[in-house]
Amino acid sequence: MNSPFRSDCLEGKVALVTGGGSGICFEVTKQLLLHGARGAVICGRRAKFLERASAILEKETGKSCKYKVTDVRDPNGCIEAVEYAMQQYGKLDILVNGAAGNFLAQAKSLSPKGFATVMGIDALGTYNMCNAAFPKMAMKGGAIIINISATLQCPATHWQAHASAAKASVDSLTRSLALEWGPEQVRVVGIAPGPIANTPGTTKLAPGLDASDIDGMMTEGIPLGRMGEAWEIGQAAVYMCTAKYVTGDVLIVDGGEWLYRPPL
Numbered sequence: 001m002n003s004p005f006r007s008d009c010l011e012g013k014v015a016l017v018t019g020g021g022s023g024i025c026f027e028v029t030k031q032l033l034l035h036g037a038r039g040a041v042i043c044g045r046r047a048k049f050l051e052r053a054s055a056i057l058e059k060e061t062g063k064s065c066k067y068k069v070t071d072v073r074d075p076n077g078c079i080e081a082v083e084y085a086m087q088q089y090g091k092l093d094i095l096v097n098g099a100a101g102n103f104l105a106q107a108k109s110l111s112p113k114g115f116a117t118v119m120g121i122d123a124l125g126t127y128n129m130c131n132a133a134f135p136k137m138a139m140k141g142g143a144i145i146i147n148i149s150a151t152l153q154c155p156a157t158h159w160q161a162h163a164s165a166a167k168a169s170v171d172s173l174t175r176s177l178a179l180e181w182g183p184e185q186v187r188v189v190g191i192a193p194g195p196i197a198n199t200p201g202t203t204k205l206a207p208g209l210d211a212s213d214i215d216g217m218m219t220e221g222i223p224l225g226r227m228g229e230a231w232e233i234g235q236a237a238v239y240m241c242t243a244k245y246v247t248g249d250v251l252i253v254d255g256g257e258w259l260y261r262p263p264l
């Protein structure tokens, strides 16, 4: 893959990426490091996955990648993750909120705890990390927060009432924080990925189907005719980091999927 961005366009930057141990945010971390970031801390709930992911990221990028076990629902855990990044690298320029939880459930059978769990990871977790990181990012120049949402909530999606509510909250938080934190030199943006091949976001939502079944099923409703690749979300993140006059925007990266209607 040839990147259209200069390999030093993020030179010296330090990133903290929740959900960076797998899927889309693993690739986001990789692209940030490949484009000049000096180091990254990836966060998630499972040490085993994080340890493996950080070793792969270091090997594939030649950059430093540390990990910190963090449940973003815990505000103190988020503060500790930010402190860890500060201890490791002395600053924090890029926060990516990618940690998410999801499952398929009809609204009528969803329990209040199930709804609260997904809201807690996605919406509250994003707020907790923003809240923890802001004091270290404000008035430093060039800081950016990237909140990863989805397109489920753009129209409405069956069996995704909980995740759609959570992702709509994330997009709303992106705009509110952009408004209040722009004067503090912190840009806050969103990226809304559509169906991305070989990630939990698509495989978990199509249980029992293998990757090629999912690919065939999904591409019919995607104007660009294919599922996305995780590195394409990583490139969108690099773009957002370099787009210095963009804040409060949520960039949809879905091949046009959410717009799709069958021909009349």
Ligand code: HXC
Pocket: 100, 101, 102, 103, 104, 105, 110, 111, 112, 113, 114, 115, 117, 118, 149, 150, 151, 152, 163, 193, 194, 195, 196, 200, 201, 202, 204, 205
């Ligand atoms: C109905 C469910 C359920 C299911 C859990 N719950 N799974 N309800 N159907 N399949 C309910 C439980 O019954 C329980 O409520 C409540 O949720 C909490 O469940 P726990 O298992 O105790 O929670 P926890 O261990 O915190 O697990 C969180 C999780 C889990 C979300 C349920 O799957 C998770 O953490 N997954 C992380 C990885 C992941 O999902 N990534 C994909 C993100 S994709 P009761 O009332 O029964 O006690 C994404 C983008 C989508 O977000 C884009 C798509 C294109």
